[in-house]
Amino acid sequence: MAGSGYTRPPPPPPLGEGAAPAPSAALYVANCGPAVGLTHDDIRAAFAAFGEVAGVHGADGSGVRVIVRFREPAAAEAAMSALHGRPCAGLAGRVLHIRYSVPAKPKAPVGGSLPVATSASELGVPGIYLVPDFVTAAEEQELLAAVDNRPWKSLAKRRVQHYGFEFLYETRNVDSKQFLGELPPFVSKIIDKIMSFSGANKCTSKLVDQLTVNEYPCGVGLSPHIDTHSAFEEMIFSLSLAGPCIMEFRKYPKGSWRAPSMVSGTDKDSIEEPQCIRKAVFLPPRSMLLMSGEGRYAWHHYIPHHKIDDVGGQVIKRNTRRVSFTFRKVRMGLCDCEYGQFCDSQSK
């Protein structure tokens, strides 16, 4: 798209579904470019037969796809009907594959354009609480040493450990009949402290019985998701250790939007997503995040894949790993929350 302001259109929709990009003055031309021996001047000359060409630009770094911009949409339409899928005499008989190009969205500045809160009150997502310095630096080192002494399981972009119950990434759920055993003694102090959270007394029996430890290499994040309602009870506690991150919360107008797989970690940030409310908070090492109520049930949480973040004008480098301890309580029945549109129990 270099400089053209246009880019590759989305793949054509299956027959009868959605609409192809509307005709425009810019064409996305594949099988055409310097890498197959055609200069931008050659291409401009061949397309000029249909109207005034405003510019020819590489569509990407491949050298085989270009954007041809006409002054008038009618010229683009004429070129499309004459040249698409046919050998082009002016371009050494190459068969061109042409679609209407679409305007490129401006790229977000480094770290995203979202202001980043440094406290839960500034974040303003109901049910989200953040406690800085929840553990001391010495406790942090003990917790890291404890998990580094245990086997990690490698996912595509990060490593994990599960205690209490295994988290099944394929179903984003747990097998509640497969109890792996009590949470390990090295987290007992954390669990005691969690009990002191306001609202923690809502839980009648054990407050948490499942722990997922995530180790994110520098700059690696996590796809947007809501923890499956039927898998876990309301309160989710996440302790950040070693490195910081930004956590973004997103509320979608329709609860049905599903994030790409958390296993692959291949989310594409916000490019193809529907409109949503976005808010972000900085999670420093040793802080504890509590997700409850609306923030837990109705907002997706997401860790952008950034190596550098801008927090209130201060550049924060994510140049160490981040290790999080996420404590949850496995749900043994169905969820009956008041956020039915986001609830897998209630949509069945």
Ligand SMILES: O=C(O)CCC(=O)C(=O)O
């Ligand atoms: O790393 C974190 O703080 C969040 C982890 C999380 O959301 C998850 O494991 O589902």
